[in-house]
Amino acid sequence: MSGYRTIVVLGGGSWGTALALTAARAGREAILWARDADVVAAIRSRQQNPAYLPSITFDEVLEATTDLAAVSRADAVLLVTPAQTTRSMLAAIRPHLKPGTPVVLCAKGIERGTGKLLTEILEDELPQAHPAVLSGPSFAEDVARGLPTAVTVAARDGAVADALAQALAAPSFRPYASTDLVGVQVGGALKNVLAIACGAVVGRRLGASAQAALTARGFAELSRLGAAMGARPETLTGLSGLGDLVLTCSSPQSRNFSFGLHLGEGRPVGDLVTLGGKLAEGVHTARIAVELGRRHKVSLPICETVAAVLDGTLTVDDALTALMSRPLKREAEQS
Ligand SMILES: NC(=O)C1=CN([C@@H]2O[C@H](COP(=O)(O)OP(=O)(O)OC[C@H]3O[C@@H](n4cnc5c(N)ncnc54)[C@H](O)[C@@H]3O)[C@@H](O)[C@H]2O)C=CC1
Ligand SMILES: O=C(CO)COP(=O)(O)O
Numbered sequence: 001m002s003g004y005r006t007i008v009v010l011g012g013g014s015w016g017t018a019l020a021l022t023a024a025r026a027g028r029e030a031i032l033w034a035r036d037a038d039v040v041a042a043i044r045s046r047q048q049n050p051a052y053l054p055s056i057t058f059d060e061v062l063e064a065t066t067d068l069a070a071v072s073r074a075d076a077v078l079l080v081t082p083a084q085t086t087r088s089m090l091a092a093i094r095p096h097l098k099p100g101t102p103v104v105l106c107a108k109g110i111e112r113g114t115g116k117l118l119t120e121i122l123e124d125e126l127p128q129a130h131p132a133v134l135s136g137p138s139f140a141e142d143v144a145r146g147l148p149t150a151v152t153v154a155a156r157d158g159a160v161a162d163a164l165a166q167a168l169a170a171p172s173f174r175p176y177a178s179t180d181l182v183g184v185q186v187g188g189a190l191k192n193v194l195a196i197a198c199g200a201v202v203g204r205r206l207g208a209s210a211q212a213a214l215t216a217r218g219f220a221e222l223s224r225l226g227a228a229m230g231a232r233p234e235t236l237t238g239l240s241g242l243g244d245l246v247l248t249c250s251s252p253q254s255r256n257f258s259f260g261l262h263l264g265e266g267r268p269v270g271d272l273v274t275l276g277g278k279l280a281e282g283v284h285t286a287r288i289a290v291e292l293g294r295r296h297k298v299s300l301p302i303c304e305t306v307a308a309v310l311d312g313t314l315t316v317d318d319a320l321t322a323l324m325s326r327p328l329k330r331e332a333e334q335s
Contacts, residue, residue: 004075004102004167005029010089011080012039012064013279014052014140015106019078021144024060025170031063031070040064056144071096076104076164078134082279083109083189086118090125102130102160104153108188109281110288115295117185130160133181134168135188136239137247139254146172152240154178176239183235186226191245192282193289193303194218196260198249200309200316203264214302215249221300225289228296256282269310286310301326 005028009020012034023030034040042048043064048057063070071077071093081089086107097103103126105118116124119131136151143149153168153175155161161177168175178184197218201210219242226236235241248254252261259280262272272280286307293300305323308314314322 003163006031006073006075007078007167008033008071008074008076009078009080010068010071010093011106012036012043012049012052013080014049014144016078016080017043017049017053017062018138018140018143019080019106019134019168020062021058021060022168022170022173023078024062025146025173026168028167029063030060031065031073033065033068033070035066037066040066053141053144056141058144068092069096072098074098074101076102076167077129078104078106080106083107083118083281084112084284087111087121087125090122094126097126097129099128100130102132102155102164104132104134104164105185106134107281108135108185108192109285110185110189110292112284112288115288115292117182117189119181119185131156131181132160132164133184133188134164134175135184135244137243139247139251141253143173148172148174150174150176150239150243152176152178152184152235152238154181154184154235154240156181178235178238178240180232180235182229183226183231184240186229186231187222187236187238187241187244189281189285190222190225190289190303191218191241191248192256192280193286193306194222194245194282195248195254195256196263196280196282196286196306196310197302199252199254199257199260199262200264201260201320202257203261204316204320205264206320211249215245218249218302219245221298221302224298225293225296225300228298229292255280259283263309264316266316269312282306283310 007023020032132155165175165177305319
């Protein structure tokens, strides 16, 4: 039995709600903090989060609150707000967090402006916390419905990773422990950018062969950047790397994939950024990934192409032509 009895989940969106349900199913006291009072009210009164998981009513009784002071009760915290809010959220919980509490970063992204991984932001803002991350192929709706899912939970300290995996394991939710914080984060961040590219190929009706080629070449990019940043190869081929890339590059259930799908169908980027207010983290990560590639001297042609389309300097058709007309090279070459 893990020592993490009370788990505070920060973020009342789809993934935060699904993870709070998972913690409750794992036998934990689960407290869900949401910024939005309507979300808290619906969870308390109807066991629903209609704004983010409209088709789901759950049996579990979650404690829901808008008061960040709930963090003071946490044996472990799961931070599940969008990646670009990580720094402000961590600063906001600083007065409430007990020293030595694991803070599990569950967003998939890299900080704009600094190019920092989310664990690096944690080190800046809350050096007294145990850094951890949770990532892998897992749609919030699948998890909330109790469909079988496996993810990676990484912490620098292997014993903390094992204990977190134990604390969150439920009959339909299987966490694998790891100590590779960098590998898990690079995989989770880059797959969103690559999924936009795959969605665009599908939206343009270029065929399943093109989609598979792009996924495999996307994996080569993810692996190159991961290796340059110190990720372990087995992490990149694991759940949080290849596993999540395959899921996100193949399913319109992914918001990043469906963002790309609409792009490929000819919708302008400007329309899509506001489309239903849906979060597509890859839109924020594309340009940062390109900058990280330059910093680490690795070539990321698909990420560069996605960034250029999002910036409006390339059309989807020109982007695909540019990718297809790159100089021929050996498959294992580092570019
Ligand atoms: N939905 C999914 O299937 C999965 C999502 N993720 C990741 O989890 C992260 C969160 O995604 P979702 O929950 O899906 O997004 P969402 O759009 O469903 O929910 C985002 C939540 O964050 C809140 N929020 C936004 N800005 C905030 C701020 N400044 N301060 C406090 N709260 C704020 C919103 O009110 C909302 O409750 C993303 O990085 C995503 O990539 C990871 C795995 C699966
Ligand atoms: O990360 C996810 C699945 O693992 C969710 O993907 P989207 O954010 O693209 O919906």
